Amino acid sequence: MTLKAKPVHESRTLLTDLIFPPDTNHHHTVFGGKVMAYVDKIACIAAMRHCRKPVVTVSSDSFDFLAPIKTGEAINLEAYVTWTHRTSMEIYIKVEAENLLTGEKRVTSRAYLTMIALDEEGKPTAVPQVIPETEEEIKQHEQAKKRYELRRKRKQEAI
Template sequence: MKEKKASESRTVLTDIVLPPDTNYYGTIFGGNVMAYIDKVASIAAMRHARSMVVTASSDSLDFISPIQTGEAICLEGYVSYTSHTSMEVYVKVEAENLLTGERRLTATSYLTFVALDENRKPTPVPPVVPETEEEKYQYAGAQERHEQRQKRRQERKERQKLEALMKDQ
């Protein structure tokens, strides 16, 4: 399968934060940020795989600073790593003061998607090639994050087996 550049999956979304999007403090609801992240990451994964995808995990979402009413929320995501049928997508969230142009980092996230064929079964994805310094940085740590995901998955399966045994007793 022919490899693809990380930039081929790059997805950017910008929206303005309005009062209905915010909490009592005038900052965007975290759940709204999560929905934006999943949407951007889904598009990036579909661009890379050129197939349907499903979210397999959201490994981390680190909120760094709030986004205020009237600011723009700016998201950028791309496929940072691939395995056989899965893709790690990195999403960066920034706030932009639309009057000054000043931007600040507000959140980062890693999500994993699985590519699906027409029968909704996992299907292979092309390898990803990082080019920029940021892409190379994300790629360099991806194998370790992939191994941690696999370990958590195995531990979850073992817990489920144990819980099923205990339930049957």
């Protein structure tokens, strides 16, 4: 059975939250682990929207922290499926900080996570292909095969 390919916009997911003091370290900036948890959660939602099946995270790469998010700022996340293989999906996540008083926004992190879709027995199962729509999505889709091969190579070298 061939699954019908889906456009990127069907997986696009947005999340905004406010950063409070318990979310931050002694520098009054959000803990990196807290950002990573947000990223994993939004990637899961985007992947499930794409395949409409349960998913698990199998890889996180290119997770770059570019700038801090301070107490009182909003954290804005955007995620979408950029590419699929047989049972896996690559999800791109962009994280921004927003000063809610001035409206200033800045990119604070970027990441690619790989999720695997699971069937009713918890085994990997096929996912639909993705159709990129914008110039950025097309570029990410074209570069995804290279990222996939780098992940495979890294995994093999770790064994």
